[in-house]
Amino acid sequence: MSELLDKAREYESKKEKTIAEELRPLFHLIPRCGWMNDPNGFSFYNGKYHMFYQYNPYKTEWGPMHWGHAVSEDLLTWDYLPAAIAPDEEYDTDGCFSGSAIEMEDGKQMLVYTGVRREEDEDGNWHDIQTQCIAFGDGKDYVKYKNNPVIKSESLPEGAGKYDFRDPKIWKENGMYHIVVGNKTADGDGQILQYSSEDGINWNYEKVVIKNNNRFGAMWECPDYFNLDGKQVLMASPQDMLPEELEFHNGNGTICVIGTLGKEGIFSEENCQAIDYGIDFYAPQTILTKDGRRIMIGWLQNWDTCGIRRDDFPWFGQMSFPREIAIRAGRLLQKPISEIVNYYGKRISRKSVLITDSCSLSSIEGRCVDMTVKVKSTGANLSYKKFEIKFADNGKAYSKIAFNPEESIVKIDRKHSGSRRAVVHQRRCRVSDNKGEITLRLILDRYSMELFINDGEQVMSMGIYTDIRAEGISFKAFGELLMDVTMHELKR
Structure with a gap:
């Protein structure tokens, strides 16, 4: 374990004791202390639901991104575990950005995340070099892969931008591992890329899942991609959106693209709508429960609304209430998770x-x-x-x-x-x-x-x-x- 991760774990274990219980929500996951943004690694492993999250334990402001960690048996009562990863390697020294998690065939849990390293170009401009990295663990402690990064900008297709390339979401299908990753093209438009792997370590570029074509904002962050009620669903969080009537608002938003998969896995769009029409919702991730429900949790915050906060609060950022989602008449339907009745x-x-x-x-x-x-x-x-x-x-x-x-x-x-x-x-x-x-x-x-x-x-x-x-x-x-x-x- 690195010195940086040791430091974060020691700090959060002491700091959480100073936070009064009434300053925490009952059911909405907040950071153990400090700052939280995107949900990461939403998964089921060793009999519990795991939620990791973008995390700065030291301040209630965005900072050096770690992964915080909590577990639950019903997605409503959460127990904190020690921070999972810290920005302690050369390839992620400026942040362990968003990603996902999956159980491997050997029983280990693999975290897939974006490592960020800032680099100055020949003109004196600074850029985030974003690569995809992995770590393996037992549900509590994780070790980064010795040959990280596993996906670099060299694998990007023609026209893809090499700086905005982040937020891998992983799943396994027909014996193969797949991830979708957000990318901004060289000319400033959003797209979602798909990669595949036989072992979860060696990855090959597959295809562009969907292009924005300058419709909804610019960079598409935090993609999720899954089948639901006979439809193929892509969720993403575009930046810098323009409003469209009352469907989409300015700034950072969320979209749900509903469609079908045709020949050779080509995604055909049928409908696009907002996921949440309120003020605070961003970067949702979903999970398929053992009983077949698709559950979604997002960051109940928005980059455009970070100015509303309590100066006396020891935390910032919270997750949404878990939502059961379905497709009805070609549109997204959301309900609070049914386990709420137990409370x-x-x-x-x-x-x-x-x-x-x-x-x-x-x-x-x-x-x-x-x-x-x-x-x-x-x-x-x-x-x-x-x-x-x-x-x-x-x-x-x-x-x-x-x-x-x-x-x-x-x-x-x-x-x-x-x-x-x-x-x-x-x-x-x-x-x-x-x-x-x-x-x-x-x-x-x-x-x-x-x-x-x-x-x-x-x-x-x-x-x-x-x-x-x-x-x-x-x-x-x-x-x-x-x-x-x-x-x-x-x-x-």
Whole structure:
């Protein structure tokens, strides 16, 4: 074990003892201490789910990228393990960037990651040299392969850029190992490349899976590629996107490209949509569980919103709630993982409540809840112009969800949540036109809100850092409507 990794492990084991339990979410994985970004190595190994993550243990800011490590038996209760890898070799001295993990035939777990080394060119410009590297371990301790990197820029196809080449996602199929890797072409456009290997060590370039063709941003980061419900799905996180109506927003986003595999494995696109329509979601990875469910977890943060933070927090960054995903009618469907029912506490339900103004309901409150709200007009015609839910409310600070049935638009808003920075605080998305009927399911977990609309047709996520004693929840109708609400307290 290297001196750098020893230092990180010693630091995190001491630092975590200083973090009060109430400063951690109940179910959303945060770093053991310091900074977290992309999920890495999401996998099942030795009877447990493993999640690694981009990690700077020393500060709540992006820094020298290590891999943090946690394990879980149900994807909701996590236990920290020591940091897995540190930037301690010449080829990754400037960071162990994102990647994935898989169990090998010999029983070892292999980590596949991007090693980064900064290099000055002849004109005095600095560039990140990004190569693909591997390490082998037993689920706790890992040793980097002596002949790293295993994929260098020399293997890139014609037209590929040699500097932006990162985030390998690995899988095994028909006895062969495969990875997809994000790449920016020499002329600044995104593409996803595929490599194959018989042993997971010696890799050969196969093909371009998909080209951006200047549609969605530039560099495509953190790809995932899998079959789901008879469709082939590619997920990626483009940088520098331009907005398209309410489907895609500016900056760093996420896309889900749904299609089929034709002759010779050619990917044919059929639909492209956003994965999350909210403020904070990036770089998702998926896993296939033993019982056949495809589960997705992303970084519940965004590079464009890192300005909203609590200066008194000993951590920054959290993972999303695990989501079961499916393809229905050619679109992505997402629901909170079903294991959530094992953490249900008190249940409160109200049926056919007539809402004509602002109101609160007895016992409907809290910051760790699973709450489903269904609203509809009181008659055949639309009887209201807007519906709002306020939450994390203490009379001064609050966050809000608003639904405009005339335009079929849902908006999330955290500008009054206590933030002192004018970063992104609102997002909108267009939903199905159901004549004023809508189902809104909120997962609140201390410092986040994830909204599942109409049984998961769309999801909107955001971090909130309001004091956790702000537990008020209220409802408001502009006009009149009928509301059903069911809330389960979440307990661990």
